[in-house]
Amino acid sequence: xxxxxxxxQTLIQGQVAQFIQRDYEWEKRQxxxxxxxxxxxxxxxxxxxxGWLGISLSEASGGFGGTALESMIIMEEFxxxxxxxxxxxxxxLCSALIDSCGTDEQKSEILDQVIAGNMHLALGFTExxxxxxxxxxxxxxxxxxxxxxxxxxxxxxxxxPNANKIIISTRTTGKQTDKDGITLLVIxxxxxxxxxxxxxxxxxxxxxxxxxxxxxxxxxYLLGSEDxxxxxxxxxxxNATLGICAEAVGAMEVLYKTTVEYTKTxxxxxxxxxxxxxxxxxxxxxxxxxxxxxSLLYMATIKNVEGSQDAKKSISGLKYQVGKAxxxxxxxxxxxxxxxxxxxxxxxxxxxxxxxxxxxxxGNTDYHLKRYSQL
Amino acid sequence: xDLTFSKEDLDFQAEVRDFLTSEYPLAIKExxxxxxxxxxxDIISWQKILASKGWFAINWPKEYGGAGLTPTQIYILQTELxxxxxxxxxxxxxxxxxxxxxxxxxxxxxxxxxxGILNSDTWWxxxxxxxxxxxxxxxxxxxxxxxxxxxxxxxxxxxxxLAQHADWVFCLVRTETTDIKQEGxxxxxxxxxxxxxxxxxxxxxxxxxxxxxxxxxxxxVPANNLIGEEGEGWNIAKFLLMHERTGIAGIAALxxxxxxxxxxxxxLIVGEASLLDDANFRNKIEAAEIELTATxxxxxxxxxxxxxxxxxxxESSILKIKGTELQQSISELFxxxxxxxxxxxxxxxxxxxxxxxxxxxxxxxMPHYLNFRKVSIYGGSNEIQRxxxxxxxxxx
Numbered sequence: 001x002x003x004x005x006x007x008x009q010t011l012i013q014g015q016v017a018q019f020i021q022r023d024y025e026w027e028k029r030q031x032x033x034x035x036x037x038x039x040x041x042x043x044x045x046x047x048x049x050x051g052w053l054g055i056s057l058s059e060a061s062g063g064f065g066g067t068a069l070e071s072m073i074i075m076e077e078f079x080x081x082x083x084x085x086x087x088x089x090x091x092x093l094c095s096a097l098i099d100s101c102g103t104d105e106q107k108s109e110i111l112d113q114v115i116a117g118n119m120h121l122a123l124g125f126t127e128x129x130x131x132x133x134x135x136x137x138x139x140x141x142x143x144x145x146x147x148x149x150x151x152x153x154x155x156x157x158x159x160x161p162n163a164n165k166i167i168i169s170t171r172t173t174g175k176q177t178d179k180d181g182i183t184l185l186v187i188x189x190x191x192x193x194x195x196x197x198x199x200x201x202x203x204x205x206x207x208x209x210x211x212x213x214x215x216x217x218x219x220x221y222l223l224g225s226e227d228x229x230x231x232x233x234x235x236x237x238x239n240a241t242l243g244i245c246a247e248a249v250g251a252m253e254v255l256y257k258t259t260v261e262y263t264k265t266x267x268x269x270x271x272x273x274x275x276x277x278x279x280x281x282x283x284x285x286x287x288x289x290x291x292x293x294x295s296l297l298y299m300a301t302i303k304n305v306e307g308s309q310d311a312k313k314s315i316s317g318l319k320y321q322v323g324k325a326x327x328x329x330x331x332x333x334x335x336x337x338x339x340x341x342x343x344x345x346x347x348x349x350x351x352x353x354x355x356x357x358x359x360x361x362x363g364n365t366d367y368h369l370k371r372y373s374q375l
Numbered sequence: 376x377d378l379t380f381s382k383e384d385l386d387f388q389a390e391v392r393d394f395l396t397s398e399y400p401l402a403i404k405e406x407x408x409x410x411x412x413x414x415x416x417d418i419i420s421w422q423k424i425l426a427s428k429g430w431f432a433i434n435w436p437k438e439y440g441g442a443g444l445t446p447t448q449i450y451i452l453q454t455e456l457x458x459x460x461x462x463x464x465x466x467x468x469x470x471x472x473x474x475x476x477x478x479x480x481x482x483x484x485x486x487x488x489x490x491g492i493l494n495s496d497t498w499w500x501x502x503x504x505x506x507x508x509x510x511x512x513x514x515x516x517x518x519x520x521x522x523x524x525x526x527x528x529x530x531x532x533x534x535x536x537l538a539q540h541a542d543w544v545f546c547l548v549r550t551e552t553t554d555i556k557q558e559g560x561x562x563x564x565x566x567x568x569x570x571x572x573x574x575x576x577x578x579x580x581x582x583x584x585x586x587x588x589x590x591x592x593x594x595x596v597p598a599n600n601l602i603g604e605e606g607e608g609w610n611i612a613k614f615l616l617m618h619e620r621t622g623i624a625g626i627a628a629l630x631x632x633x634x635x636x637x638x639x640x641x642x643l644i645v646g647e648a649s650l651l652d653d654a655n656f657r658n659k660i661e662a663a664e665i666e667l668t669a670t671x672x673x674x675x676x677x678x679x680x681x682x683x684x685x686x687x688x689x690e691s692s693i694l695k696i697k698g699t700e701l702q703q704s705i706s707e708l709f710x711x712x713x714x715x716x717x718x719x720x721x722x723x724x725x726x727x728x729x730x731x732x733x734x735x736x737x738x739x740x741m742p743h744y745l746n747f748r749k750v751s752i753y754g755g756s757n758e759i760q761r762x763x764x765x766x767x768x769x770x771x
Contacts, residue, residue, distance in 0.1 A: 295676055299378070
């Protein structure tokens with residue numbers, strides 16, 4: 001039993017932490033958020049050069065053969081800087097999926113480009129009616145002369161505006177919520193019949209509503225096997241849930257510590273408000289929620305790396321705890337900053353907004369408590 | 376990072392299991408499984424069995440008779456002992472007074488007191504709280520005045536757990552009145568057979584006699600029963616609090632109780648389905664289980680730091696709060712599960728006998744729930760724990 005990072009992992013952690021500290025000051029981050037693109041291509045190239053983009057991908061796919069642990073380390077540090085570069089979407093969500101089930105052609109066409117920093121990806125897995133149910137898919141794909149003809153709609157596709165290719169879940173057989181009959185296809189955003197309505201999300205990131213009208217997808221862009229996409233999709237979402245929870249843990253650490261420091265300097269009634277016991281105990285509770293989340297993050301990540309029997313269950317337990325903690329720490333950080341907490345100027349509100357979207361991305365606390373109980 | 380046990384650890388686990396199979400007395404096991412109160416003799420005999428294997432003073436350094444186990448082995452041992460529902464050890468000697476004596480005591484004191492703690496022949500109790508000094512412990516008033524070779528002790532101690540069985544009490548006493556109240560406190564060992572000591576029971580809401588008042592009326596205590604220097608008592612008290620780190624959350628016992636709660640509630644049919652299938656009830660159980668897992672891994676992170684040579688980090692301070700919150704919420708879920716059958720108030724004789732009322736697991740649930748209101752109050756109330764974290768970790 002060991003909870004320490006190995007030498008290489010410690011090195012990566014230091015590298016990412018240094019990047020956040022040196023090259024990702026708050027003002028720069030805010031400028032990126034309000035820029036056209038919404039992130040920095042230059043930063044993305046740096047990630048590629050430092051080898052972060054391929055770190056968790058298999059060596060066969062041109063990666064470095066790392067695990068979810070390396071992704072966790074990167075995402076936790078990214079969470080501290082509230083990094084908006086779409087690492088979660090392009091790398092953890094989509095590239096890992098292609099790495100796990102793509103054909104050699106798909107890997108060399110897509111992953112080589114991704115690892116080099118030249119391609120972005122997104123996953124279209126939600127529809128307006130689906131909520132958190134990955135099996136609720138109405139977007140239809142019909143095989144005709146060796147091609148799939150796709151019609152349907154995908155909602156709030158994270159990183160949609162920047163993606164060159166989007167992996168979508170489609171229904172090839174069965175009823176609307178059947179797990180069987182779901183097929184994953186890779187589409188190119190420039191294909192005929194693909195239209196995106198792009199917009200910002202409250203956390204400073206970008207998403208799209210994706211409409212698919214008679215889009216012709218060659219069967220060479222089938223990911224995995226026909227009708228058998230559900231398991232792949234679930235694995236990909238589970239893997240990304242670990243990643244986003246690591247991001248949340250990083251963000252929560254900054255938020256609770258920022259709040260503690262603020263209450264040491266803000267004076268009311270002739271003393272720092274951090275001297276008031278009611279606020280001290282609130283902050284102790286924030287600290288404990290953070291530590292408990294971190295404990296489950298380590299536990300779930302290691303269990304998934306080791307392939308434990310209860311690996312999936314541990315992810316739902318983690319997401320439940322992170323959702324609970326993110327809400328408490330986010331809301332209380334705003335509360336303890338008083339009026340300043342609700343200003344756009346201070347970083348606190350922006351951490352709060354990201355934690356708020358994280359709570360529901362890949363399933364909220366109600367969803368994961370139920371899933372935990374069923375697994 | 377990994378969660379696997381080494382081959383040595385797995386061998387150790389097997390050794391503990393074999394030991395439990397052959398050495399855990401059936402008579403005690405039966406009482407424990409029925410949740411019946413134990414006699415003093417039961418506890419002592421179990422502690423002696425553990426001591427004969429070298430697994431009693433597990434946190435002690437080897438030179439004083441400790442087990443020399445690694446933190447992982449301690450974790451394994453505690454998990455297996457609790458999993459088998461063995462009796463909780465009485466901590467006052469082995470986890471509290473013992474470490475104080477081998478850390479602050481003279482050679483003579485070590486020779487005199489440590490053997491009795493190791494072989495459980497001496498039963499210790501803890502004289503800290505007073506009627507006027509609870510959370511503000513340093514305001515304590517019990518006086519010890521040096522008169523020749525003796526201290527003359529006067530005052531009252533309260534909430535003294537199992538003082539009715541005790542041979543000795545370790546006390547915080549005031550040897551000097553100082554401007555800073557912490558500075559006049561000393562750590563004194565007192566023989567419970569001394570003239571002028573009176574013990575009076577306090578009956579708690581579960582009907583049990585667990586805690587007591589101790590009155591000291593001109594009690595003569597030899598001056599060489601003082602541990603450390605005069606005025607050093609507060610530092611010793613703080614050391615003692617810090618010493619009982621691992622295992623404080625009682626994780627292994629909580630896992631056992633939660634498992635039992637799930638088993639019973641899955642057999643309880645309410646209408647068409649079991650109680651465990653009721654979404655509201657089930658959500659509470661699952662939420663408790665997730666919190667428990669989080670606390671377990673917070674403890675394991677602490678252990679891992681210790682085994683790689685580091686000091687326990689700030690996360691260890693969470694363990695008392697989270698552990699006791701879980702003890703309370705799980706005991707609450709038990710009475711929630713039982714409904715009306717949590718209400719009969721049974722005598723000790725009726726508990727677990729044919730004269731019991733309702734299901735045989737019902738009788739102990741309410742006393743347990745009532746008794747466990749204490750856990751967020753004792754050992755530094757959870758509010759005091761939050762003060763400590765606020766000051767020591769958050770720097771507020």
